[in-house]
Amino acid sequence: MSIMETIHIIGLSPGSLEMSRRARKTLSTANLVVGGKRLLAACQDAIPANGCASLPIAGPLSPIIENIRKTAKAGDSVVVLADGDPLFFGIGKRLGEELGQENITVEPNISTMQLAAAQLKLPWQKMDFVSLHGRTDYAPLYAALVRADLIAVYTDSENTPAEVARALLERGAECFAMTVLEDLGTPEEQIRPLALPDTWGMDFSPLNIVILERLYPPEIGLTLGIPDHFYLHQKNLITKLPVRAAGLAHLNIEPDSTVWDLGAGCGSVSIEASHLARRGRVFAVERNKTRIAMIRENIRRTGAWLVDTVLGPMPESLRGLPEPDRIFIGGGLGGETNHDSSLLTVACDRLKPRGRMVIHCILLDSLHEAKDHFQKLGWHFGVTQLQASATDSLAGDLRFKAQNPVFILWAEKP
Structure with missing residues (x-):
């Protein structure tokens, strides 16, 4: 096992970019100093x-990390x-994963989040945190909107x-x-509700953090088993609560x-699925x-902000979606307009290995079509x-009114 000199990760104070005496002493013996251009410039007088x-x-970080490793x-x-704080949405996590936690030491400083909370006088032990650095989707933000009343969002140039708004x-x-809190810890500091x-059209300093605070709760609590009449739906086209x-x-x-x-119909399954897939993604295709x-x-x-709506015919509208772990088909297999549809074939192809599919069938033709398809594929399946x-x-008085019988077909992809 090769021996590696300990790598020191030093956090600088947000805005002022000041460092402790201990950090200055560590920096004075360095052979290689790594950091953003702004941080390197601020520490120039302390670098040997x-x-x-x-x-x-x-x-990209990969070649930089390799250079650190070799040195x-x-x-x-x-x-x-x-x-x-290098371990709070900072480079510390990545370096620990790549180089081994036993090979690094961390000297943290006050984080931007701590400074922002102090300026707003907000207790933040129950706050949720989202980083959009380098992301092309906002799924983590939408998930946080569901579960938290107070959210800190780290932004970037895009x-x-x-x-975010x-x-x-x-x-x-x-x-x-x-x-929006900009340039915290500097003379240019600005806090704007x-x-x-x-x-729209506003310019912001690149050094900013966004705090979102819920003003009032949703009209309907997001849970499993939301009553059918709470959902806006068309012509009784809803997956009823017991079947859902x-x-x-x-x-x-x-x-x-x-x-x-x-x-997806009125989205009742998607919405309640998002309560379960709280760190995942949910797509309602209709x-x-x-x-x-x-x-x-x-x-x-x-x-249920986590739910993405997708308008279009199937299977064409599925092309740009990420590969699913779970697929629910509540409509689209039966009826005259779907006799020649390749939906089931495409859905089975796109489902991830060890994924699961559930199909609700009312028509016997749809049930037999799906059952025969899974048999040919050799998938494990069952029907309730x-x-x-x-x-x-x-x-x-009260009587019991029967709802339509439904076949619930489930299948697992090997």
Whole structure:
């Protein structure tokens, strides 16, 4: 086993970029100093003038980490400069994973989040944290909107505060207030409470953090077993509560699951699936524009911001979606318009290995088609027939009114 010189990761105070005496002493013996250009410039007077190289962090981290590894293995001292706490959405985590935690030491400083909370006088032990650095999707932000009342968002040059506001407005998440804190710890420090629509076209300092605070709760609490009449739906086209509960149980959704709800109708399955896939993604796919509008309204009512709506025919509209761990098909296999559809074939192909699919069938042709398909594929599958009855008023008393029987077909991909 090769011996590696300990790598020192030093956090600088946000804004002022000051460091402790201990950090200055460590830096004075360095052979290689690594950090962003802004951090290197701020520490120039503490970096040894002779025999010390500086390596700016720009572009991919992999070659920089490899350079750090080689230098440390050669027995030279390496210091990595970070902003605030290196282990809180910082470079410390990545270096620990790549180089081994036993080969690093960390001297943290106050984090930007601590400074922001102090300026706003906000207790933050129950706050949720989201980093959008380098991300092309906002799934972590939408998940945080569901579970937290107070959220800190780390932005970047692409995912600006204005883009965060746009994402919230597109989902109908107008129940959150936004505060943008810029250049904290510097003379240019600015704290701006902003209405979401007001951020359109605004410029922000690259050094900013966004705090989102819930103003009021959703109209309907996001849980399993939401009553059918709470959902806006069309012509009784809804997966009724008893069948919905059984279907979700058969799906066996995990917290990190990516879920497709195909033929989503009013979105009741998607919305309750998002309560289970709280760190994953949920896509409600529907070809009818009116129903898509209903899904979006139901998302707004329940605060199920994690659900993405996809309008279009199937299977064409599935092409750009990430591979699913779970697929629910509540509509789209039966009926005259779907006789020649390749939906089931495409869904089976795209499902991840060891993934699970659940199909609700009312028509016998649909049941036989799906059963035969899974038999040909050699998948493990089963069928449950569910016939539920619910109370209904009659002659001043109650009677049981039968709902349509449904075949719940589940299958597991090898």
